[in-house]
Amino acid sequence: MAVALLGGLAWVAVVQGGARIGTPMGQALAGSAIAALATAAGALPALFVRRISARWEDVMLGFGAGVMAAASCFSLILPGVAAGAGILGSKPAGAAIVAAGLVLGALFLLLADKAVPHEHPGAGRHGPGWMQLRRVWLMVFAIALHNFPEGMAIGVGFAGGDASVGVPLTAAIAIQDIPEGLVVAVALRTVAYTPLKAAGAAALTGLAEPLGAIVGVALTSGFAPLYPAGLGFAAGAMIWVVSHEIIPETHRKGHEQAATLGIIGGFVVMMLLDTALG
Structure with a gap:
């Protein structure tokens, strides 16, 4: 059912994007639906x-x-600095507004982690109030929470009307969502969820991305300086997730070298992909 729901969402998004091919909102919805389907x-x-x-x-x-x-660097920060320089007439000013957005994005995730009960796959409980919620759904909610800024990144990427920013970013997030969807679904299976329920719950976490995309476009389309700031915000949120959530999780079980090789491989693939698509 979850996959069917996501498929319907993708169909609506693509139809809307085709009907309004020149609108950032239509493109962002289509891109975020692709990322959700990747999950x-x-x-x-x-x-x-x-x-x-x-x-x-x-x-x-x-x-x-x-x-x-890599997407944070090549698809968010660098285009953000270039856009900020064009809008503000100064490269240092462009870098400053992106830096401010980056800090705000990281702070947003910091506050969200402190305020919302959550878990990471296999890492135990974190945050206040975990006894009121089921263990597995805390983890699922945490993944959905982290998918929201990824959707915002897609929305902001398309908000400026430049496909060379939005398309590589969508590809990066979709690639990242595939292993994340598998890891979450397998984690749910290990705590006695049926295969269908595990896959469905993991798939549903992707629904946060179209919601984030709508917010990203809405917040950055009306006032020009918000576009580079929004790119910085999305980069800060994604870098926070990488550093605070994913890397510590991959180093927790004694596979630091293998995980680091995976990080380098992912960075190289995205760098080449961004060059090809940008």
């Missing part, structure tokens, strides 16, 4: 596989972290 696609193998080795899980998460880190 669902990643969850599908959990229908047949109950668990994956901890080493491969860390490598896959590391690869996704590398993709996100």
Whole structure:
């Protein structure tokens, strides 16, 4: 059902994007729907596989972290500085407004982590109030929470009407979402969820991305300086997730070298992809 819901969302987004091919909102909805479907696609193998080795899980998460880190640099920060320089007439001013957005994005995730009960796959409980919520759904909610700024990044990427920013960013987030969807679904299977429920719950976390995309476009389309600031905000949020959430998780089980190779591989792939698509 979750996959069907995401498929319907993608169809609506693509139709809307086709009907308004020149509008940032239509493009952002289409891009975020593709990213959401990537999460669902990643969850599908959990229908047949109950668990994956901890080493491969860390490598896959590391690869996704590398993709996100490269996307933050090449698809958010650098275009943001260029856009800010064009709007403000000064490269230092452009860099400053992106830097301010980056700090705000990281602070937003910091406050969200402190305010919302959450878990990471296999890492135990974090945050206040965890006894009121089921363990597994805390983890699912945490993943959905982190998908929201990824959707915002897609929205901001298309808000300026420049596909050379939005398309590589969408590709990066979709690539990162595939292993994330698999890891979440397999984690749900290990705590006695049926294959369909595990894959469906993991797929549903992708619904946060179209919501984030709508917010990203809405917040940065009306006032020009908000566009580079929004790119910085999205970069700060993504870098926070990579550094605070993903890398510590991949280094927790003794697979630091394999995970780091995954990070480097993801960074290189995204760097080449951004060059090809940008």
